[in-house]
Amino acid sequence: MALPKQVRVVEVGPRDGLQNEPGTIATEVKLELIDRLGAAGLRHIEAASFVSPKWVPQMGDAAEVMAGLQRRPGVVYAALTPNLKGFEGAREAGVSEVAVFTAASEAFTQKNINCSIAESLERFAPVIDAAKAADIRVRGYVSTVLGCPYAGEIAPEQVAAVSRELLDMGCYEISLGDTIGVGTPLKAKRMLEAVAKAVPLAQLAAHFHDTYGQALANLYAVLEEGLAVIDSSVAGLGGCPYASGASGNVASEDVVYLLQGLGIETGIDLGRLVETGHWITGRIGRANGSKVGQAMGCGR
Template sequence: MTNVKIVEVGPRDGLQNEKHTVALATKLELIERLAAAGLRTIEAGAFVSPKWVPQMADSAQVLAALDLNAGIDYPVLVPNDKGLDAALAAGVREIAVFGAASEAFSQKNINASIAESLQRFESVMKRALAAGIKVRGYVSCVLGCPYEGDIAPYKVAEVARALYGMGCYEISLGDTIGVGTPNKVTAMLDAVSEVVPVARLAGHFHDTYGMAIANIHTALQAGVRTFDSSVAGLGGCPYAKGASGNVATEDVVYLLHGLGYHTGVDLEQLADTAWFIAEALVREPGSKYAKARGLRS
């Protein structure tokens, strides 16, 4: 049975744009439930400016409460050297850096060009790798941008190649606004896999137009075996009006198990967790599986 790795991004990418503060205890219970359901890579936070992302201000406290030696990876997002300093002080074992395939999105998101953003990462990468920290790279807007529209596959390949060349062990390709369709996914992956081995690629799909599961199926056929997803479909993009959350982890696991892949995830426990965090946020989960299954017991 072929394994597929799930990178759970709910506690970070999923919660970061919530308008009301999510309590530390709720975040920790969410992470603990996700781990109990069998997920082994869980994004735990982000060492970014609390001015811009207040929801992540307690990331050091989150990490301090977790057992970092329990065989579960808890990567955190790090945008610069200051963020790396804080991450290292918190004892992280893995970080993620993030670029974009769209010049306009890069300027709006981090106030820097693509080239400038990559230059910023050079110091972070060198220091992290020297300290034995794994680094994962994110590329945003790989299938479309809210400001530029369609993104040429070669632009995605250029950014992915740069991050991989710097030392990122894996490149996560993000359909940030969820506009991708299977044919676009195929074209993008064809271009990127020419410069980065497909075994080092991950898919990160948003479900704005209901295409995330179809796009994941297409990526599976292209050989991708790692996917980012968010419990209960949490998340969205503050720079993309109307963009819904990441594809729900429950829906992804349901697809993968139905296709005969092994994830190590207990789908029922995961659905319970989706309802837990949805109720904490006073809404229903954004996943079809959790809704079909009904309220948690």
């Protein structure tokens, strides 16, 4: 299949990227990050997570973040809502889209949220129903699609089955997550081929981590299959909690550089995105995880 002409980049830095950062990041910093990302041309930004601050203290200001957004026309500001309480908070805060998450691995789901995959899907049913009633779109995440820290290899058919369940429940798009970044291009292709038999390709996204340095190669492999939605995080924010010292999310700058080199439209200004990566890493005192960001420097 030919490469897509256009790719939608879903920026997960403000949520997935920041949620494991130690210390408290000021709400104003999060708001400025989101605004800078919008100014760089990103049209889909995961802005917050309505979870218990007890479990994810960094996301304790989700309502303030959503309320303080300078909303740009045509930009989707999404939030993660793992339960009905979280959804109600997100709805009151005026989100335009919510996300729910499960895994393709039973062992991972048990360790992560203390229930089976089937039970995790049951928990989301009321969230998805409430979102439908409020005319709010729901995106579904499936983690561990290319490997699990506890169960090892995951059968592509298992990923396909869980993805189909989320689609049938009402998710408009399913994001396929290589949570520990162990995938390689051929595995990524085979996984996507299996899932695309159960869910239309146009409703699938790739959320690949770079733990083993394979994320861009894996993304190229699924782009060749026609996939046209990619999740990424500015400056590669967000470590991998299952591999000490390992990188997590693939950097948005690196993804956009790859896509531009392939002649694929994104609508994103790479120079402004690189500036944003240097700005946020400077504010939170961590190294910039983007190779392109490092190469282009912060003088852009």
